[in-house]
Amino acid sequence: MNIHEYQAKKIFKQFGINVPNGLVAYTPTEAKLAAETVSEFGPWVVKAQIQAGSRDVGKFSDKRAGRKGGIRLSKTLEEVFDNADEMLENLLVTNQTGAKGRLVSRVYIEEYIKTIRKFYLGLVVDWVSASVFLLVAPVSDKDDDDIVKLAIESPETILKINLGLQKEIKNKQLTQIVSFMNMQIELSELKTFLNRMLKLFYTYDATLLEINPIGIAKSGKIWALDAKIVFDESALYRHPEIQKLSDDSEIEERELIASKFGFQYKELESGIGIIVNGDGLALNTINQAKNMGISTACFLNLKGGVDRDKISASIKLIMTNPRVDGIFINILGGFSRCNLIADGIITVADDLGLNIPLVARFEGTNKDEATDILKKSGLPLSIAEDTTQGLQLIKEAIAEDL
């Protein structure tokens, strides 16, 4: 689960990590008021709050926002107002948002902290070694100095330290960081900072903690100028206070409905809607469809067991997508009796009527019974023996339907 920067910074503060004063604002007027509260004279930084990185090098889709990115230095209160006005209710596109971008519904107004040195810092769980890695890299203020780009093009400029399950940083690791970065810094200050980050990481079951950048002031004080935390969704039950921070406003409506049922739902182009019960099967069905000249509008992964209610809910959800012109249900090893799949389809037909072509393919117990029920229903649907036949049938049905 992702949270916004301003929420992450609040958590940082609780752990004693230095963050600039800041307030969140939903309107330009609020932004100006917030600026007056956080710092008397400025300058201020106006930051678009979306749950994706590379905001400073991103671009807004609406031209009224100009060519500047989602993080802007503002010298006067009027500039704060104008920048907030340009960003709010506008779509910000970065290399992590996809082409459509994300809607900025709030901005964070922060006091500007003057620093003499900046660097990138990350804590992340590595899958294969099942360990926490500490990542450190120098960054500058240049627009094109993006960490993702750095990771791809010059990974050697990033220091990686395997921390295992260490809860505290070791002295020799501190020396390693300081010499890699070639920086003048009080070791005890850096140690306290990193230990607090580790404490936060473990306390809240984070899988990623990223500060891009950290700033070092002339006084030697270390500041988290940015904050990103990703939490392990499987561990959220241990942290109800974190669960409450979830912001649904960036999630598409149908995706949100799907997640309430425990489904995974994604929209692609226009064409068929696919209902499956696994990631691998989803991918295979989409790819096979593509090879047969069939485009996919969306797929829905039921995840786990299959029953009548799940089937009918998933069909109903897919039918609300106007870009879907046929539905293919492809279910393997769902461990339910197949007649429940048949019941689910018939429930939808009874409730809403089945106005688009549907093909079902399933394996499991009571398969013959289920096939019979569906064949006798008189509904405009077909039963397939395998994925290839299923896709062929839905292709033909859509062609006839047009």
Added chain:
Amino acid sequence: MSVLVNKKLKVLVQGITGAQASFHVQRALKYGTNIVAGVAPNKKETSYLGLPLFGTVQEAKEKTGANASIVFVPAKYAKSAILEAIKAELELVVVITSGIPVRDMMEIKHELLHSSTTLIGPNTPGIITPNEAYMGIFPDNIHKSGDIGIVSRSSTLTYEVVLEINKIGFGESTVVGLGDDFIIGTSFVEIIKKFNSDKNTKAIVLIGGIGGNYETEAADFYAKLSKKKTTIALILDDPTPLSDNKGLAPEIICRGITSSMDKKRILQNSGMIVVDNISALKSELLKL
């Protein structure tokens, strides 16, 4: 011969009284799996589904000689159940449970470093040696005995592969589902090693997952194998919506860029045959 699971293995089931566990245990018993005990702490009954029921893994092991366990315990309690099985020095532990917190798996994985237990999963359909035994939740009657060893990061895609290759006359020596969580107990390497020395396995099929770099690790290992069996890797192309997390810098730094394109190239360089769809996989099998 087979890999990991056979008729002789004495299996206990942790969390046997849950609905899902009960359902699958009865099916596995019917199939021929030698399930000898159930473990459920805080239960007063002494037997369940006709099997003796114990409060701890250690006791079940002592009384029945069990040397393997299937874990159905809910995610919240899975860590302590798995650690209990490792402590009791079982040879093989298959974890079906999904949604185990990442940190719990990190601790389990580090515990495994000091033990001889092989942990498969979590979030896996399990392991099946057709016509002998299985530990897991495989669908009815889709597997056939044969000489293809399958090791996979996906569950439903594996069923699809099995159905398709059996249609053209193949069968499986053993199918091992590694599980598709971020952190898994056993990766491709250990299983390729076992298939490579298994007399009943003629060729290996590796089914990759979405994201992560377990495939890279497999390629490194396979490249260095001196005597190697033909291995066909199935890597599906990933449209971006399925791999939203891939673009994060730390993941790129830690794991390299592991898009399907990269995986295909890396596996190909290791000497495996790489395909991106099931019909190509079938054609390659027919050439054996």
